[in-house]
Amino acid sequence: MADRDMNRDVMNxxxxxxxxxxxxxxxxxxxxxxxxxxxxxxxxDLGLPDRRREGWRWTDLNPxxxxxxxxxxxxxxxxxxxxxxSDPFAVARGHRLVFVNGYFREDLSDTSGLPxxxxxxxxxxxxxxxxxxxxDTGFSLLNQAGATDGALVRVAPGVALSRPVHLQFVNMDGGxxxxxxxxxxxxxxxxxxxxxxxxxxxxxxxxxxQLATVxxxxxxxxxxxxxxxxxxxxxxxxxxxAALAAQAGYESFTLSTGARLSRNSGFIxxxxxxxxxxxxxxxxLGGMQQADTVTQLQHAAPxxxxxxxxxxxLDDRARGTFQGCITVEKPAQRTDAxxxxxxxxxSPRAEQDAKPELEIFADDVxxxxxxxxxxxxxxxxxxxxxxxxxxAQARAxxxxxxxxxxxxxxxxxxxxxxGAGQLRDGLRARMEMWLAENGTGE
Amino acid sequence: xxxxxxxxxxxEALGESYKHGFVTEIESEFAPKGLNEDIVRYISARKNxxxxxxxxxxxxxxxWCEMEEPQWAKVDFPQIDYQDAYYYAAPKGYDDRPKxxxxxxxxLLETYEKLGIPLAEQAxxxxxxxxxxxxxxxxxxxxxxxxxxxxxxxxxISEAVQEHPELVRKYLGSVVPYSDNFHATLNSxxxxxxxxxxxxxxxRCPMELSTYFRINAQHTGQFERTLIIADxxxxxxxxEGCTAPMRDENQLHAAVVELVVLDDAEIKYSTVQNWYPGxxxxxxxxxxxxTKRGACRGRNSKISWTQVETxxxxxxxxxxxxxxxxxxxxxxxxxxxxxxxxxADTGTKMIHLGRNTKSRIIAKGISAGHSQSTYRGLVSxxxxxxxxxxxxxxxxxxxxxxxxAHTVPYIEVKNPSAQIEHEATTSKLSEEQLFYCRQRGLxxxxxxxxxxxxxxxxxxxxxxxxxxxxxxxxxxxxxxGSVG
Numbered sequence: 022m023a024d025r026d027m028n029r030d031v032m033n034x035x036x037x038x039x040x041x042x043x044x045x046x047x048x049x050x051x052x053x054x055x056x057x058x059x060x061x062x063x064x065x066d067l068g069l070p071d072r073r074r075e076g077w078r079w080t081d082l083n084p085x086x087x088x089x090x091x092x093x094x095x096x097x098x099x100x101x102x103x104x105x106x107s108d109p110f111a112v113a114r115g116h117r118l119v120f121v122n123g124y125f126r127e128d129l130s131d132t133s134g135l136p137x138x139x140x141x142x143x144x145x146x147x148x149x150x151x152x153x154x155x156x157d158t159g160f161s162l163l164n165q166a167g168a169t170d171g172a173l174v175r176v177a178p179g180v181a182l183s184r185p186v187h188l189q190f191v192n193m194d195g196g197x198x199x200x201x202x203x204x205x206x207x208x209x210x211x212x213x214x215x216x217x218x219x220x221x222x223x224x225x226x227x228x229x230x231q232l233a234t235v236x237x238x239x240x241x242x243x244x245x246x247x248x249x250x251x252x253x254x255x256x257x258x259x260x261x262x263a264a265l266a267a268q269a270g271y272e273s274f275t276l277s278t279g280a281r282l283s284r285n286s287g288f289i290x291x292x293x294x295x296x297x298x299x300x301x302x303x304x305x306l307g308g309m310q311q312a313d314t315v316t317q318l319q320h321a322a323p324x325x326x327x328x329x330x331x332x333x334x335l336d337d338r339a340r341g342t343f344q345g346c347i348t349v350e351k352p353a354q355r356t357d358a359x360x361x362x363x364x365x366x367x368s369p370r371a372e373q374d375a376k377p378e379l380e381i382f383a384d385d386v387x388x389x390x391x392x393x394x395x396x397x398x399x400x401x402x403x404x405x406x407x408x409x410x411x412x413a414q415a416r417a418x419x420x421x422x423x424x425x426x427x428x429x430x431x432x433x434x435x436x437x438x439x440g441a442g443q444l445r446d447g448l449r450a451r452m453e454m455w456l457a458e459n460g461t462g463e
Numbered sequence: 464x465x466x467x468x469x470x471x472x473x474x475e476a477l478g479e480s481y482k483h484g485f486v487t488e489i490e491s492e493f494a495p496k497g498l499n500e501d502i503v504r505y506i507s508a509r510k511n512x513x514x515x516x517x518x519x520x521x522x523x524x525x526x527w528c529e530m531e532e533p534q535w536a537k538v539d540f541p542q543i544d545y546q547d548a549y550y551y552a553a554p555k556g557y558d559d560r561p562k563x564x565x566x567x568x569x570x571l572l573e574t575y576e577k578l579g580i581p582l583a584e585q586a587x588x589x590x591x592x593x594x595x596x597x598x599x600x601x602x603x604x605x606x607x608x609x610x611x612x613x614x615x616x617x618x619x620i621s622e623a624v625q626e627h628p629e630l631v632r633k634y635l636g637s638v639v640p641y642s643d644n645f646h647a648t649l650n651s652x653x654x655x656x657x658x659x660x661x662x663x664x665x666x667r668c669p670m671e672l673s674t675y676f677r678i679n680a681q682h683t684g685q686f687e688r689t690l691i692i693a694d695x696x697x698x699x700x701x702x703e704g705c706t707a708p709m710r711d712e713n714q715l716h717a718a719v720v721e722l723v724v725l726d727d728a729e730i731k732y733s734t735v736q737n738w739y740p741g742x743x744x745x746x747x748x749x750x751x752x753x754t755k756r757g758a759c760r761g762r763n764s765k766i767s768w769t770q771v772e773t774x775x776x777x778x779x780x781x782x783x784x785x786x787x788x789x790x791x792x793x794x795x796x797x798x799x800x801x802x803x804x805x806x807a808d809t810g811t812k813m814i815h816l817g818r819n820t821k822s823r824i825i826a827k828g829i830s831a832g833h834s835q836s837t838y839r840g841l842v843s844x845x846x847x848x849x850x851x852x853x854x855x856x857x858x859x860x861x862x863x864x865x866x867x868a869h870t871v872p873y874i875e876v877k878n879p880s881a882q883i884e885h886e887a888t889t890s891k892l893s894e895e896q897l898f899y900c901r902q903r904g905l906x907x908x909x910x911x912x913x914x915x916x917x918x919x920x921x922x923x924x925x926x927x928x929x930x931x932x933x934x935x936x937x938x939x940x941x942x943x944g945s946v947g
Contacts, residue, residue, distance in 0.1 A: 075535070351864065366879030370846070379870040381889050384861035388889040390870070396879040 038086035039068045039159075045091035046167040053166075056150060060165035069159040076158075079342040079374050080284065080313045085256060090228035093167065094122040094197040101129060101191050102222060108187065109218050109248055110447030115185035116141055122192055123169040123199035123229075134184075138177030141186060144202055145170040151202040151234045153262040155288045155317075161260050164200045164232040171202030171231075174215065178208030178238065183437055185214040192251065195225020203233040207241035207269075214244045214435045221252025221279060228256040235261065237269035239293060244272045244435045246444065248451060251279035253308065258284045267293025267322070274431055276448055277304040277312050278455050286315040291325040291353070298325075301431070303332040303424050305452065306339035307459040316345040316360075320353035327357070330427045333364035334420055335371035336459050346378040347388060354383050360390040365397065365423055367416075417456045424452055497546045500524060503652050506551045510621045513628060523641035523651035530645045536808040537837040537869055538777045540750065543715060550653045550686070615668055615699075616661040620688050623659035630661055634692055638721040638758045638785070646717040646779070647754040650686045654719070657687035662697040662728070671927055673702035689720040693728035695761065700731040702930055716775075717752045726761030726788065731769070733926055735934050737941075738774035745804025745833075748776025755782035756812075759791035759820075767794040769925045771934045772807060773941040781839065783812035786820035786848075793822040796922040798934075800915075800941045801834030801866070810840035810872075815848040815881070824855040827919045830866035831942055837869040844881040851878060857887040860918055862911065862942065912939035 043065050050061040069086060070077040101121060106129065108114065118141065119129035125143035132141050144150065150168070153161060172188045192199050207213060219229065229251060237243055251257045257280040265271055277283055289298055304312040318327050333341035347358045364373035377390040397419050405415035428448055433441035495502070503524045507517040532543075610617050616627060623631050641651035662668050693699055716738070722730050732755075741748025751774075757766040768782040784793030795811035813822035828836040836859065844851045859868035870887045892914055900910035916923070916938055926934055 354864075364876075366876065366881075369879055370877075371879060372875070372877045374876070375872075375874040375885075377870075377872060377874075377885065377887070379859075379887060379889060380867070381859065381861065381869060382867040384864045384866070384891040386861075386889060386891070388887075390885070390887050392872070392874055392883070392885040394874065394876040394881060394883040 036068065038088060039065060041088040041091045042069075042163060045093065046163070049093065050166045057166050060162045061167075063157060064159060064162035064166060067157065067159050067162060076315065076344065079344075080282070080311070084282070085228060089196065089226070090198045090256070092197040093169070094192070094194055094199045094227070096124050097122045097193045098126075099193060101126075101193075105189070105191060105218075105220050105222070110216060110246070110444050115187045115216065117187045117189065118142070118172050119189045119191065120170060120172070120201055122194055123190075123201050125170050136180060136182065138180040139182060140173060140175040142173055143170055144173045144204060147173050149173055149204065151204050151232050153232060153234050153260075154264065154290070155262050158260065160230060160258050161232055164202065164230050164260070167198075168200040168202045168232065171204065174203075174205045174213065176207045176211040176213050179210045180208070181212040181435075182214065185216055185436065185440075188215060188217045190217070190219045190229070190231070191222060192220070192227055192229055192255070193222045195223050195227050195252075195254075198228040198230065200230045200232075203231065205233070205235045205243065207237050207243055209238040210240040211238070212242045212435045214433070214440075215246070217245070217247040219247070219249045219251050219257060219279070221250070221255050223252055224254065225252070226254040226256070226281070227252065228258075230258045231260070233259065233261045235263035235271065237263070237265050237271060239266045240268045241266070242270040242435055244433050245274075246431075246433075246448075247273070247275040249275060249277040249279050249283060249285070251283070253279065253281060253310070255280050256282050259286065261287040261289075263287070263289045263298075265289065265291050265293065265296035265298060265325075267295060269293065269296045270434075271297070272299040272432060272434075273301065274427070274448075275302040276451060277302065278306070278451070280312075281309065282311045282313070284313040284315065288317045288319070289327070290319045291322050291327070294322045294324050296322065296325045298327045299329075299432070300327070301330045301427050303334075303427055304341055305334045305424070305455045305459070306341065307336040309338050311340040311342065313342045314344070318347045318358065320347070320349045320356045320358060323353055324355045325353065325357075327359070329360040330430070331362045332424045332427050333362070333373055334367065334424065335364060335373060336367040338368070338370045340372040341374070343373075343375045343392075344378070345376070345390070346380060347390070348380040349383050349386050349388060351382045354385045356383065356386045356388065358386070358388045362392045363423070364394045365420065366394060367396065367420075417453075420456060421449070421452060425449070496549055498548075498550055498653065502550050506653055506655065509551065510624070512621075512624055515632060516624055519636065519641060520652050523648050524653075526642045527645070527648040527652055530648060532645050536779050536839070537835060537871075538779060538806040538808050540777050540806070543750065545649070548715060551655055609669065613666050613669060614663040615666060616659065617672055618659055620654075620657040620659045620690060623690075627659070627661070630692065631659065631690070634721070634723050635688075635690055636721075638723060638756050639719050639754050644754060646752040647719050650688060650717045650719045650754070654686045654688035657689045657718070658691075659689075660691040660699060660701065662693045662699045664694045665696045666694075667697065668699040671700045671702055673704070685714075685716050685718070687718040689718070690723075691721070691730055691732070692723045693725065693730050693764075695726045695728060697728045699729075700733070700927060702733050702927060704735045704737070704930070715750050715752070718754070720753070720755040720782075722757030722766055724757065724759050724761060724764040724766055724791075727763045728761060729765040729767070730757065731767045731927075732757070732782070733930055734768075734770040734772075735930055735937065736770065736772045736774050736778075737937055740774050740803065740805050741776040743803050745776065748805070749774065751775035751778045751780065753780040755780065756785065757783070757793070758785045759788050759793065759817075761788045761791070763790045764788050765792040765794075767796075767925070768811065769796045769922065770798070770809075771922075771926070771930075771937060772797070772799040772809060773937050775807075776805060778805075778807040778809055780809045781811055783814070784822060785814045785816065786822065787816045789817040790819045791817055792820070795822075795824045795826070796925045797826045798829070798919045798922045798938070799827070799836055799838075800829045800938060801831070801836045802941055803832040803834060805832075805834040807835070808837040808839055810838045812841040813843070813853060815842075815844045815851040815853070817848060819850040820848055821852045823853070824857070825921055826857045827922055828857070828859040828868055829862065829915055829918070829942070830859070830868045831862035833865045835867045835869070837871060838887075839871045841873040841875070842883060842885070843873075843875040844878050844883065846877045848878050849880050851881040851883075853881075853883045855885040857885075858918070859887075859889040860915065861889065861891045908939075908942075911942055915939075915942060
């Protein structure tokens with residue numbers, strides 16, 4: 022239990038780095054009501070995590086302690102590159118919320134034609150905030166104290182959003198932090214699809230943090246696809262807390278290619294029986310990039326099914342870290358939980374660390390996890406080359422096949438018509454872009 | 464099958480009581496209670512140790528004073544008061560130690576007999592050299608002559624300090640440094656006795672070496688230190704088996720085992736651990752905090768750990784392999800059975816440093832009653848470990864709905880040519896298989912013993928013959944009362 026352990030040995034009070042954050046956020050927290058002020062106080066007590074905490078042993082947070090990012094990002098009304106505003110997955114035209122530097126940009130957003138019973142808009146405008154369950158971390162508290170805005174998606178019982186919702190976060194300035202939130206609530210039997218994109222339009226370093234809460238009532242279904250392509254020098258921290266009621270369904274896939282250091286942390290709790298969750302991801306990294314994935318699936322109700330599939334492709338000196346924990350509590354009989362993490366190391370200096378963890382307190386369960394790490398199969402490469410395919414192309418083919426194992430299994434049931442196929446094509450196109458830039462050379 | 468049936472009968476005959484629970488009334492000589500520098504000096508002086516040994520102990524003690532007890536393991540037990548224990552106990556009359564088996568205190572021999580290890584008999588019949596540790600001092604060493612013939616040194620570590628100081632000085636603490644961890648450091652400061660084995664170049668040890676450890680005197684933590692060195696091209700198989708008498712108070716056991724393997728040599732280290740696990744409510748039982756580590760220093764060297772952990776109230780044990788030499792191999796085969804209120808946090812570390820190093824891990828955990836069993840392991844491939852290969856398989860079996868089974872593997876890969884695979888499954892005893900067995904006239908317990916033996920078969924097969932039968936029986940006895 023990464024986060025539980027994290028709280029076990031709390032740092033001895035706030036240090037310099039923490040104080041800088043507290044000072045920077047004091048005004049915003051004071052103006053934002055009791056909840057924000059309480060979060061900042063709690064942050065001051067808990068402090069930023071460090072490597073001595075179990076859940077952070079593979080992640081060096083010193084750059085975030087430097088005080089470089091404590092400034093709140095300025096509002097930026099500048100022009101967003103038009104290619105970013107096109108539909109990232111070429112699926113049916115969707116509703117759109119755009120946030121630049123953490124502030125809602127109504128001029129770029131489109132919420133027309135929403136069916137009745139759907140609330141889609143800015144969290145700040147609605148006067149709401151995420152109220153996350155689960156263990157606090159320094160970063161979740163920091164976000165609660167200082168988030169500028171975020172997306173609110175609330176769907177009434179029985180309503181199905183036929184068009185996907187595109188949540189777009191664009192960061193355009195360096196030397197500052199952008200903190201946003203995503204709050205999703207689906208009523209009984211409601212359905213929705215979310216596309217979330219995170220892009221950076223600057224070469225300067227920034228720190229983007231996002232806290233997301235997903236609450237699915239009985240029989241609700243959410244498909245949630247994310248593309249993280251932050252600026253290569255930036256830091257991207259995401260903390261998801263999802264709660265699934267009976268027979269709810271949640272599918273999530275994150276493709277990470279950006280950020281110098283990204284942390285994608287997901288805490289998913291099964292509160293009702295027969296809920297299903299597919300929580301997947303892939304990261305394609307080069308240079309000195311690091312992607313840190315943390316998953317915590319807490320099965321608290323019987324007969325739930327969870328599957329996690331993650332793929333990492335690591336070139337140059339990139340590093341992938343994965344900490345995945347499946348907890349099966351005593352009432353969660355007949356749980357079926359599966360987890361797989363596979364990584365490809367393309368370069369001698371790339372590194373993959375994994376900690377797939379099982380915590381099981383119920384006896385009638387099926388739980389399995391698998392982890393493997395290796396490089397491209399030389400026999401397969403030889404086979405392709407023997408058939409006249411150039412080295413670079415052969416490598417790209419094999420890498421694509423490796424990641425496609427996850428992509429091909431995305432069900433995307435909430436998308437209309439051939440939505441799933443288009444989604445896969447869209448994601449694959451992103452992957453090919455990455456392969457064209459990296460990973461094909463020797 | 465026959466063995467399992469036998470187990471059930473025995474278990475039934477014994478009822479609730481622990482098979483090996485009795486106290487031998489032999490007067491012990493105690494050091495005063497508590498731990499301080501004087502105690503460390505006392506232990507060292509009692510053992511007539513040279514100055515360097517005392518210095519080493521004192522360095523460890525001072526380091527220990529600055530250390531904090533580790534809290535990360537998934538085990539839960541009351542805080543141990545390290546000042547409320549005796550750190551040295553020797554059976555009286557140590558100074559005029561017996562020259563042969565006949566001179567051994569008959570009561571002592573009877574103890575072994577009750578344990579089902581008639582020392583003399585077993586030594587002769589089975590061809591096993593037994594260096595029996597009773598409490599802290601080696602009382603009897605047999606088959607020494609035969610081993611001496613081929614040049615194998617097999618003696619207590621206190622003896623080795625006196626007679627082979629150059630070897631002890633060179634290797635002691637070279638695998639597990641005195642500052643390694645809380646329990647190992649405590650052991651380094653106060654270790655009472657243990658086994659020393661040196662197998663010279665090119666020698667294949669002619670017999671299985673074995674030590675039976677037993678905790679006897681009340682309130683005495685036992686701190687063995689084992690050091691085994693396999694020189695170039697040699698081979699040795701070492702067996703360690705443990706039982707302890709019934710006791711109400713928790714007893715501390717913090718042992719350290721160090722293995723050093725040079726070029727082309729191999730050590731096979733097998734353990735059956737069956738210390739008193741406490742009663743049904745979790746009262747009493749041994750705290751077993753062990754540091755076991757082997758270094759494959761040479762090319763083509765190999766270490767194989769096999770363990771059957773059925774006893775102790777709390778187990779904290781991670782036999783590890785440091786694969787330094789090119790082409791070296793590390794293996795870890797483990798069965799951990801917990802019942803009633805037992806807690807086990809055990810696993811292994813495989814550190815791949817050399818090229819083409821291979822490691823294999825098979826861990827089977829069986830939890831029953833209210834017990835908690837955790838596999839915790841690390842597979843680490845360093846940047847220069849070209850062509851490293853690891854396969855890990857962890858399977859957990861749950862019997863009853865009050866127990867827990869956990870898996871916490873760490874995988875760190877810094878070389879792309881490494882092939883690392885980890886698989887883990889958790890399941891419960893199949894109702895169908897149980898039904899099938901019962902339908903054929905096996906009672907519930909016999910059926911469980913049979914199925915569990917089948918579940919652990921892969922590991923049981925790795926045990927030396929002498930242990931395999933005993934271990935198979937233990938599997939059944941340990942799970943007694945888990946179904947019904």
